[in-house]
Amino acid sequence: xxxxxxxxxxxxxxxxxxxxxxxxxxxxxxxxxxxxxxxxxxxxxxxxxxxxxxxxxxxxxxxxxxxxxxxxxxxxxxxxxxxxxxxxxxxxxxxxxxxxxxxxxxxxxxxxxxxxxxxxxxxxxxxxxxxxxxxxxxxxxxxxxxxxxxxxxxxxxxxxxxxxxxxxxxxxxxxxxxxxxxxxxxxxxxxxxxxxxxxxxxxxxxxxxxxxxxxxxxxxxxxxxxxxxxxxxxxxxxxxxxxxxxxxxxxxxxxxxxxxxxxxxxxxxxxxxxxxxxxxxxxxxxxxxxxxxxxxxxxxxxxxxxxxxxxxxxxxxxxxxxxxxxxxxxxxxxxxxxxxxxxxxxxxxxxxxxxxxxxxxxxxxxxxxxxxxxxxxxxxxxxxxxxxxxxxxxxxxxxxxxxxxxxxxxxxxxxxxxxxxxxxxxxxxxxxxxxxxxxxxxxxxxxxxxxxxxxxxxxxxxxxxxxxxxxxxxxxxxxxxxxxxxxxxxxxxxxxxxxxxxxxxxxxxxxxxxxxxxxxxxxxxxxxxxxxxxxxxxxxxxxxxxxxxxxxxxxxxxxxxxxxxxx
Numbered sequence: 001x002x003x004x005x006x007x008x009x010x011x012x013x014x015x016x017x018x019x020x021x022x023x024x025x026x027x028x029x030x031x032x033x034x035x036x037x038x039x040x041x042x043x044x045x046x047x048x049x050x051x052x053x054x055x056x057x058x059x060x061x062x063x064x065x066x067x068x069x070x071x072x073x074x075x076x077x078x079x080x081x082x083x084x085x086x087x088x089x090x091x092x093x094x095x096x097x098x099x100x101x102x103x104x105x106x107x108x109x110x111x112x113x114x115x116x117x118x119x120x121x122x123x124x125x126x127x128x129x130x131x132x133x134x135x136x137x138x139x140x141x142x143x144x145x146x147x148x149x150x151x152x153x154x155x156x157x158x159x160x161x162x163x164x165x166x167x168x169x170x171x172x173x174x175x176x177x178x179x180x181x182x183x184x185x186x187x188x189x190x191x192x193x194x195x196x197x198x199x200x201x202x203x204x205x206x207x208x209x210x211x212x213x214x215x216x217x218x219x220x221x222x223x224x225x226x227x228x229x230x231x232x233x234x235x236x237x238x239x240x241x242x243x244x245x246x247x248x249x250x251x252x253x254x255x256x257x258x259x260x261x262x263x264x265x266x267x268x269x270x271x272x273x274x275x276x277x278x279x280x281x282x283x284x285x286x287x288x289x290x291x292x293x294x295x296x297x298x299x300x301x302x303x304x305x306x307x308x309x310x311x312x313x314x315x316x317x318x319x320x321x322x323x324x325x326x327x328x329x330x331x332x333x334x335x336x337x338x339x340x341x342x343x344x345x346x347x348x349x350x351x352x353x354x355x356x357x358x359x360x361x362x363x364x365x366x367x368x369x370x371x372x373x374x375x376x377x378x379x380x381x382x383x384x385x386x387x388x389x390x391x392x393x394x395x396x397x398x399x400x401x402x403x404x405x406x407x408x409x410x411x412x413x414x415x416x417x418x419x420x421x422x423x424x425x426x427x428x429x430x431x432x433x434x435x436x437x438x439x440x441x442x443x444x445x446x447x448x449x450x451x452x453x454x455x456x457x458x459x460x461x462x463x464x465x466x467x468x469x470x471x472x473x474x475x476x477x478x479x480x481x482x483x484x485x486x487x488x489x490x491x492x493x494x495x496x497x498x499x500x501x502x503x504x505x506x507x508x509x510x511x512x513x514x515x516x517x518x519x520x521x522x523x524x525x526x527x528x529x530x531x532x533x534x535x536x537x538x539x540x541x542x543x544x545x546x547x548x549x550x551x552x553x554x555x556x557x558x559x560x561x562x563x564x565x566x567x
Contacts, residue, residue, distance in 0.1 A: 044236075100213075109169040292308050386434065
């Protein structure tokens with residue numbers, strides 16, 4: 001009987017092992033020398049789990065997929081989650097386009113499942129939980145800085161969701177990114193920071209850079225080309241730009257040790273793929289060592305690029321020293337950088353502290369192709385937009401938007417939301433201008449440093465930009481991770497998202513030192529007046545006769561002996 005029970009237990013355990021969802025982990029590092037002499041490094045960590053988070057079956061066993069995120073996705077019925085923390089601003093005209101764009105500060109946008117009944121309440125709880133997971137100020141996200149886009153931020157995973165009532169988007173442009181945000185981000189990795197590419201993530205080097213951005217993207221993806229079954233993908237990205245003068249000591253010579261103060265010695269044991277890509281498209285300008293015979297080509301941002309590949313799962317990549325420290329040394333002066341086809345700028349105009357204008361410039365550098373862009377602007381309620389002053393012009397002529405969605409703000413409840421679909425003429429600059437009036441806040445609504453100003457989040461521009469070469473619309477399973485994030489459905493164009501600069505606006509600020517002066521003066525008057533009155537009411541007075549002199553004392557002694565009354 002005991003033998004039968006043992007066999008039954010083993011059979012049941014074997015069946016459970018066969019039914020356990022499969023998971024896979026990949027890691028990549030892309031190094032791209034920039035024409036300015038700086039260097040751009042992009043980390044990609046991808047965990048795919050064949051588990052159904054959106055079904056009725058509860059997921060309880062976690063191996064590679066982080067349990068903290070899995071429980072959040074299950075509890076709050078999250079379909080897609082995208083969060084980023086960025087320090088610095090990406091200089092598009094100097095560095096080109098990034099692999100994954102992100103605005104300065106913190107950005108969070110979430111698609112909920114259609115089973116969620118109270119989206120706003122679930123959104124508030126989710127932000128509080130994510131604030132604790134990533135040790136950030138996401139708990140400051142509320143209705144005053146949350147919008148519900150009507151056309152932007154389509155799902156990046158599978159599924160054609162059209163009901164935007166399940167979408168929420170918010171930014172915190174003033175969020176500061178530091179080590180306490182990086183540490184929980186690294187803990188989500190299967191190998192942590194102990195092995196693989198994550199050993200390069202040294203905080204004192206990453207934050208001593210010109211640009212730093214870390215992000216987490218969770219979305220459902222297809223398991224096979226026919227998309228018969230789905231998987232949940234977790235993609236962790238980290239982008240960093242090291243400055244030539246601050247990090248490179250002014251020398252056009254970069255290495256892994258110079259960038260990260262560490263070298264690579266092994267791949268993550270849990271990773272099925274661990275590779276390092278170096279962009280050698282402009283190879284005549286620099287020398288790469290140690291050389292590798294592995295070369296690959298990928299269509300990235302509408303251009304075909306050539307990369308040298310170092311496979312960390314192969315021991316030959318480390319050489320006899322058992323350490324990989326790639327060295328890039330410039331041999332010639334930089335050539336001209338191709339201008340990005342899409343670029344944007346934004347600034348505040350006007351004078352005084354009552355009214356002003358917001359100007360958004362969108363550049364189309366394509367010589368002969370026009371293409372549409374979708375502009376999203378979320379403006380805080382204390383900047384009261386005059387929507388009747390909205391003007392859009394291209395090449396000195398009016399450019400009428402083909403689609404406009406505007407949701408006015410409510411004081412202390414929700415921000416302005418403006419979405420427009422614009423057609424950009426070839427080789428043109430399109431200017432969007434709107435006037436606003438500054439509101440006067442309550443004295444408790446000002447920040448601790450109100451004279452510094454108030455931040456307005458970046459505008460978001462989404463576009464299908466014409467591609468120079470044919471894009472790959474096939475399955476993304478065999479493509480590098482850095483070229484397969486945004487879904488591509490057309491060969492003639494590719495999707496791009498561009499963020500403008502955040503705005504810093506001054507509001508009418510009262511003299512906060514006057515209450516301090518009034519308090520000090522009032523306390524002084526009360527102390528002096530009340531103290532004097534209290535002393536008069538509580539003090540007792542006694543007559544103190546002066547002591548007699550020496551001659552009088554002697555005379556009184558003599559008179560006492562004689563029996564004569566004292567003086």
